[in-house]
Amino acid sequence: MSLPNIVSKEQIQNQYTYIDGVAELIRGKQLRAYTHTFGCQQNEADTERIRGMLHEMGYEMTDSAEDADFILFNTCAVREHAEERAFGNIGALSHLKKRRPDLIIALCGCMAQQDKNVQKIKKSYPQVTLLFGTHALWRFPSLLYRTMTEKKRIFDIGGDENGEIAEGLPVMRENGAKAWLSIMYGCNNFCTYCIVPYVRGRERSRRPEEIESELRDLISAGYKDITLLGQNVNSYGKDLELDIDFADLLRRLNAVEGDFLIRFMTSHPKDAGPRLFDAMADCSKVAKQLHLPFQSGSDEILERMNRRYTAADYRKLITYARGKMPNLTLSSDIIVGFPGETEADFQQTLALVQEIQFDLLFTFLYSKRSGTPAAEYEDNATPAEKQNRFERLLRAQDEIVAKRQDAYQGKCMRLLVDGGARGTEYPYTARTEGNLLVCVRGDDIRIGTFIEAEIEKTSLRCLFARKR
Ligand code: SF4
Incomplete structure (x- = not known):
C-alpha cells in the first residue's frame, strides 16, 4: 500500500x-x-x-x-x-x-x-x-x-481521486464539551450499498503526532468528549510506514494528561478484534462504548453487501468485548429490506438483535443509491413487507431498551454535562460514558464538567438523574 x-x-x-x-x-x-x-x-x-x-x-x-x-x-x-x-x-x-x-x-x-x-x-x-x-x-x-x-x-471537483491529507488549515469548532477529531479519511471497503468510497477516496491515515498534537490543543481549549473520526477507524495506520494500528493509537492518546473521554467511530467488524478491545479495557480515558454496525444477521445478505464477516464472527467479537468490558455500551446499524432479503433472512437479523441486546440501534430501511452495485440488484420484497419488518424490528428493540434502561434505576454514574435541556425539571443534558442521553437536575451544574449523579427514572430515549 x-x-x-x-x-x-x-x-x-x-x-x-x-x-x-x-x-x-x-x-x-x-x-x-x-x-x-x-x-x-x-x-x-x-x-x-x-x-x-x-x-x-x-x-x-x-x-x-x-x-x-x-x-x-x-x-x-x-x-x-x-x-x-x-x-x-x-x-x-x-x-x-x-x-x-x-x-x-x-x-x-x-x-x-x-x-x-x-x-x-x-x-x-x-x-x-x-x-x-x-x-x-x-x-x-x-x-x-x-x-x-x-x-x-x-x-x-478535481484533485487526487484517492484523496490527500491537508494539515495546518484553521478550524472553528462549536463551543462546548464535545469535539470531532479526524484520524483518517476515505474508505477501501466498497460495501455494495455505499457511495462513500466513490466520493471520499481511499483510506488514508493522519500521522499519530498530528493527531496527538490536535488532541492536546482540544484538551487545552477545554473540550472533554473527543470523538475520533474515520469511515473505518479500525484500519487506522495500515497505510503508514509506521508500526502502529488503531489500538496503539488509543493507547498513545490515552497517555495525554487531562480529564477527558475518547470515543471513536465508525468501526467495521472485519477489522475490529481482541487487540482493540484489550486496549479499550486498559485505557481509562477511552469510553467503554462501542458502535459496531452489523447491518444484517443473515450471512447471505452480508455477502451480498460485501461486508466480509459472518453473523458468527460478529457474535464472537461481542462475546470477547463484553468479556473484557462488562459495562460496555453497545450500539449498531442495521439495514432492513436490502435487495434479496427474505423473511428468513430478516428473522436472523431479529434473532441477533434479541440475542445481543444492544443499548441502541440505528435502523435504516434500505434506500437505493444510484452509482452503487446494490442499485442494480434484483429486489423481491414489496415496500409494505419491508416496512412491516422495519416496524417489527423497532418494536423488538424498544422492548430491549426498556428492560436495559430499568437496570439503571437508582444507579450512581459519572456524567459529562454537555448542554441545556428543554424541560425545567431537568434543565441540563449530560452523557454517560456509554454516550447515553441523561437529563439532569441539581445545584451548581456547569456545562463541560463531569458530575456524579443518581438515576431517578428512565424513559425509552433518555435517563433522568439528580446530581449528588
Ligand atoms: S458502509 Fe462504511 S465501510 Fe462500507 S463502504 Fe461505506 S463507508 Fe466504507
Whole structure:
C-alpha cells in the first residue's frame, strides 16, 4: 500500500495567502457567512474547517441564510433523500440571489463530488456560484478568491481521486464539551450499498503526532468528549510506514494528561478484534462504548453487501468485548429490506438483535443509491413487507431498551454535562460514558464538567438523574 498523499506545506501556505487575499477584498464590509451541513460527522468536521477559513478571512458567522453574504451547503450523498433536500434548499435560494447578485452560494461535500450532480447544478441552478468536491476542500480559499475576482461561476471537483491529507488549515469548532477529531479519511471497503468510497477516496491515515498534537490543543481549549473520526477507524495506520494500528493509537492518546473521554467511530467488524478491545479495557480515558454496525444477521445478505464477516464472527467479537468490558455500551446499524432479503433472512437479523441486546440501534430501511452495485440488484420484497419488518424490528428493540434502561434505576454514574435541556425539571443534558442521553437536575451544574449523579427514572430515549 502506498503512503498517503500529503498536501505540502508550501501548498497550505499558498492557501493562507488566499485567505489574506479574501480578507483584503472584504475588509470593512462586515460580511456574514452561513453554513448548513447534511449527513455524517465527517461532514460536520469538514464544515468546521471551512468555518475556520471563513473566520480567518474576516467573516462573521450567522444562523440565518437570509442575512448571509456567503452561503455554503455541505452535502451528503448517502441517501437520495438527502440529495433531494439539498436541491430543495438550493432551489429556495434563487429569490435571494436575484435580490442580491453579490451573494455567493457555494456547494461542497459528497454530492458535489458526483458528476451527475455537477451537471445538474451547472444547468439548472445558476444561483450556485461556487462548487467544490471533497478532494478540493483544502483549496477553498483560492476557489473563493477566484469566485470573487473572476466574477464567474467556479466548479472544482478535481484533485487526487484517492484523496490527500491537508494539515495546518484553521478550524472553528462549536463551543462546548464535545469535539470531532479526524484520524483518517476515505474508505477501501466498497460495501455494495455505499457511495462513500466513490466520493471520499481511499483510506488514508493522519500521522499519530498530528493527531496527538490536535488532541492536546482540544484538551487545552477545554473540550472533554473527543470523538475520533474515520469511515473505518479500525484500519487506522495500515497505510503508514509506521508500526502502529488503531489500538496503539488509543493507547498513545490515552497517555495525554487531562480529564477527558475518547470515543471513536465508525468501526467495521472485519477489522475490529481482541487487540482493540484489550486496549479499550486498559485505557481509562477511552469510553467503554462501542458502535459496531452489523447491518444484517443473515450471512447471505452480508455477502451480498460485501461486508466480509459472518453473523458468527460478529457474535464472537461481542462475546470477547463484553468479556473484557462488562459495562460496555453497545450500539449498531442495521439495514432492513436490502435487495434479496427474505423473511428468513430478516428473522436472523431479529434473532441477533434479541440475542445481543444492544443499548441502541440505528435502523435504516434500505434506500437505493444510484452509482452503487446494490442499485442494480434484483429486489423481491414489496415496500409494505419491508416496512412491516422495519416496524417489527423497532418494536423488538424498544422492548430491549426498556428492560436495559430499568437496570439503571437508582444507579450512581459519572456524567459529562454537555448542554441545556428543554424541560425545567431537568434543565441540563449530560452523557454517560456509554454516550447515553441523561437529563439532569441539581445545584451548581456547569456545562463541560463531569458530575456524579443518581438515576431517578428512565424513559425509552433518555435517563433522568439528580446530581449528588
Ligand atoms: S465501510 Fe462500507 S458502509 Fe462504511 S463507508 Fe466504507 S463502504 Fe461505506
